[in-house]
Amino acid sequence: MNNYSSKLLESAVAELSRLPGIGKKTALRLTLHILKEDATYAENLGNAIMRLRDEIKFCSKCNNISDLQVCEICSNPKRDENTICVVExxxxxxxxxxxxxxxxxxxxxxxxxxxxxxxxxxxxxxAHLVRRVNEEDIREIILALPATVEGDTTNYYIYKLIKTFDIKVTTIARGVAVGDELEYIDEITLGRSILNRLPFSETN
Amino acid sequence: MNNYSSKLLESAVAELSRLPGIGKKTALRLTLHILKEDATYAENLGNAIMRLRDEIKFCSKCNNISDLQVCEICSNPKRDENTICVVExxxxxxxxxxxxxxxxxxxxxxxxxxxxxxxxxxxxxxAHLVRRVNEEDIREIILALPATVEGDTTNYYIYKLIKTFDIKVTTIARGVAVGDELEYIDEITLGRSILNRLPFSETN
Known part of the structure; x- marks a missing residue:
């Protein structure tokens, strides 16, 4: 699939196929689609990608992507600033x-x-999270990381760093997903969901 | 999946999700990947897309994508210019x-x-093809279009236009693909492959 008869085509395919999940064939299909569309589309797409990387900011408080110094969530006075949800x-x-x-x-x-x-x-x-715990009036940290070995490791690492503070540390519940049949669930998830069973009224 | 906390992010996701086969979720994943990579990557990708659309040329002879007026294939003196393969x-x-x-x-x-x-x-x-048939010394036209109703329609349309010229018109063979089991082949393909059977020596 090389020898594209055009260096421009070749370089567009090469750059697009560096994106995750996009191989050479898909990249070629996308490239030909871009060629078929109006010239304004290529202009808009190229510009959006370049401006994104050049101008994007991260919220100085929570590190979320934001166009402002502090993101909309952090600057919203209606949100509860005593509870922080830690995500990947x-x-x-x-x-x-x-x-x-x-x-x-x-x-x-x-x-x-x-x-x-x-x-x-x-x-x-x-380190930024520990600084926030020090400086802000935080009462609860909810660890909402993936239910994988890496997620658990990170949970544990964060827990060790902040356990000396007088803060409640919780993790999101793990168990049977809504709509799941018990027979298809792995035994660890099912085991945990039995250990962490809830009184019937709360489970709805 | 709206309310992205950033207009830049939103516009990159919107433009990427206009590509075929890429939905909002994939577009967001690609966008976050671009953000994680070096700034030069976003620059290269954006540039490749914009230059592609701005500067690409089509071969004046065969309409293939090319960086030159006439593509490498058409300008190659070793190729047989009496035979033309028509593709989509x-x-x-x-x-x-x-x-x-x-x-x-x-x-x-x-x-x-x-x-x-x-x-x-x-x-x-x-129309360009008919002009070539008129002007160039073409002896055979091979129709290599998809084996679909649309492909067949186009084949027939082209055949009608050029049948008055003294040119051999052929289509690529349709039949059982190499490695296919007969029981899984649709009856039309199998039927055609029986009708168009070849002497054993030629089939290898």
Whole structure:
């Protein structure tokens, strides 16, 4: 799939295929689509990508992506600033916001500890979180990291750092997802959901 | 999945999700990937996309994508200029080139007749093909269009236009693909492959 008859085509395909989940064939399909569309589309897409990386800011408080110094969530006076939900990245902020079940602030780590990929505690915003715990009036930290070994490791690392403060540390509940059949659930999840069983009235 | 906390993020996601096969969630994943990479990557990707659309040329002879007035294939003196392979788009040129079984020139239609999508004979480079038939010394036209109703319609349309010229018109063989089990093949393909059976020695 090389020898594209055009250097311009070749370089567009090469750059697009560096995106995750996009191979050479898909990149070529996307490139030909861009060629078929109006010239304004290529202009808009190229500009959006370059401006994104050049001009994007991260909220100085919670590290969320933001166009302002402090993001909309952190600067909203109606949100409960005593509760902080610690998440891996902005997609998790969007996911939690979509539930409408959380009214506190966030702290975006920008990654989780993953020794295999060479991501250590200093590569994610943990020190920043400890500073917030020191400076702000925080009463509860909700750890909402992935239910993986890496997520658990990061949970534990953060817990060790902040356990000396007088703060409640919680993690989101793990158990059977709504709509799941018991027979298809792995035994660890099912085991945990039995250990952490709730009184019937609360479970609805 | 709206309310992205950043207009820059929102516009990058919106533009990326206009690409075929890329929804909002994938677009967000790609956008966050671009943010994590070096700034030079966003610069290169954005530039490659904009330059592609601005500067790309199409070969004046075969309509293939090219950086030059006449593409490398058309200007190669070793290729047989009496045989022309008619294809839908540049991906098909790449596919045929990869087989190393064809040494003639191409004619890229840039689409096939598709009334449902509103693509008629005037939207594809058919008139250009007829002009080539008139002006060049062509002895054989190989129709290598998709084996679909639209492909067949386009084949027939082109055949009607050029049948008055003294030119051999062929289509690529349709039949059982190498490695296919007969029981899984649709009856039309299998039926055709029986009708168009070949002497054993030729089939290898």
């Amino acid at each position: 990245d902005i997609r998790d902020v969007l996911a939690v916001e979509k539930t409408s079940q959380f009214n506190g602030l966030y702290h975006v780590l920008g990654g989780i500890i993953n020794p295999i990929e060479g991501i250590g505690p200093n590569d994610i915003n943990v | 788009d540049i991906r098909d040129v790449l596919a045929v080139e990869k087989t190393s079984q064809f040494n003639g020139l191409y004619h890229v239609l840039g689409g096939i007749i598709n009334p449902i999508e509103g693509i008629g004979p005037n939207d594809i480079n058919v």
